[in-house]
Amino acid sequence: MGTAIGELLEKEEITLDFLSGRKVGVDSHNILYQFLSSIRGRDGTPLMDSKGRVTSHLTGLLYRTINLLEAGIKPVFVFDGKPHELKSETVRKRSRIRTEAKIKEERAREKGEEAEARKYAQRAVKLTDEMVGDAKKLIKLMGLPVVQAPSEGEAQIAAMVAENKLYGCVSQDFDALLFGTERLLRNIAVSGRRKAPGRDFYYEIKPEMIELQRNLEAMKIDRRKLIWIGILIGTDFNEKFPKIGPKTALKLVQEHSKFQDILKETGHEPGFDYREVEEIFLKPSSTKDYRIEFGLPEKDRIRKFLCDEHDFSAERVENALGKLEERAREKGQQSRLGQWV
Numbered sequence: 001m002g003t004a005i006g007e008l009l010e011k012e013e014i015t016l017d018f019l020s021g022r023k024v025g026v027d028s029h030n031i032l033y034q035f036l037s038s039i040r041g042r043d044g045t046p047l048m049d050s051k052g053r054v055t056s057h058l059t060g061l062l063y064r065t066i067n068l069l070e071a072g073i074k075p076v077f078v079f080d081g082k083p084h085e086l087k088s089e090t091v092r093k094r095s096r097i098r099t100e101a102k103i104k105e106e107r108a109r110e111k112g113e114e115a116e117a118r119k120y121a122q123r124a125v126k127l128t129d130e131m132v133g134d135a136k137k138l139i140k141l142m143g144l145p146v147v148q149a150p151s152e153g154e155a156q157i158a159a160m161v162a163e164n165k166l167y168g169c170v171s172q173d174f175d176a177l178l179f180g181t182e183r184l185l186r187n188i189a190v191s192g193r194r195k196a197p198g199r200d201f202y203y204e205i206k207p208e209m210i211e212l213q214r215n216l217e218a219m220k221i222d223r224r225k226l227i228w229i230g231i232l233i234g235t236d237f238n239e240k241f242p243k244i245g246p247k248t249a250l251k252l253v254q255e256h257s258k259f260q261d262i263l264k265e266t267g268h269e270p271g272f273d274y275r276e277v278e279e280i281f282l283k284p285s286s287t288k289d290y291r292i293e294f295g296l297p298e299k300d301r302i303r304k305f306l307c308d309e310h311d312f313s314a315e316r317v318e319n320a321l322g323k324l325e326e327r328a329r330e331k332g333q334q335s336r337l338g339q340w341v
Helices: 028-038 056-070 085-110 114-123 129-141 153-162 212-219 223-233 246-255 259-266 274-282 299-308 314-329
Strands: 023-027 074-079 146-148 183-186 192-195 202-205 208-211
Touching: 023 028, 023 153, 028 056, 028 074, 028 129, 028 153, 056 074, 056 129, 056 314, 074 129, 074 153, 085 274, 129 146, 129 299, 208 212, 212 223, 223 246, 223 259, 223 274, 246 259, 259 274, 299 314
Parallel strands: 023 074, 074 146
Antiparallel strands: 183 208, 192 202
16 A cells, blocks of 8 residues: 555654654554454454454554553544545555455465465455444544545645644555655554564564655655655556666656656656646645544443444453543643644
8 A cells, every 4th residue: 555665764763652742643544454454363354243243443443542542642533535536446456456365365264274364364454434434433432533534534634734733644654745744653553563474473563753854855855756756666546667666766756857857768658647646646635624622432332332232342441441531531631832733
């Protein structure tokens, strides 16, 4: 998902305490996918209730959001709207990948190859409209704000950061930087030990911040050229150029002031209009029709929703609700002196 510019970027390791007292925009679809992929049973299948409905995303939302609140972080959950028409091919491709992964998972289980089955199960992750609806419901019941973006959630967060409504964007994807978010905050809701893909060992991931302007200066480019890099190596809105990786793309944009000159040097004729993709990032769709308000959790409705409807452990939910209400009622959670979020 997104564009693979990570190896070009300078990252600063931070702690959750660094974000205490700050409002941050959560790229909600991205984070929900992370929960669906990482929160699973021993056999690699997602957590489910007695009716067979997936609950991994709700588990992540409840317990990991509380971790953020205990650190003093104020999450604002921003959800994707209608995808741009250029993203339709990417959506179809991801759907094919999930379908193929599901078939491979089932075959692996039939053969008793549990490690292989778990690997393919993670690739078969699908976020449905029902899951998104349940996620929004739980977030609101927890007393936290939900913002509906007209299109890309990262674009909406970028606009809110530019308006000083939010400090940064919580997401695993680097696209937020192409949309102009000044601060990308990674590994915030999904930090901890993670299994290396296809390998039998775990590694520690820690929260990190990537500052847009600092990186542009380090690479000696502007945001338009960062977008060009994305176009060259592939975004959600276009196929990558053949045989061009991040480092080659950086060299090309540093050496040329016009994308047409890059086209001439690569000798590649893309099957899309690069100017249209550039426009998506430079002039992203966003709305001002939102409210950022934090309230008290509706404990009875949360109990009913999670325990009665989705078979969550009553004891664990009760413990979580105690922490949630404590954070919501605490005084002195105002922004740091001199800060705007």
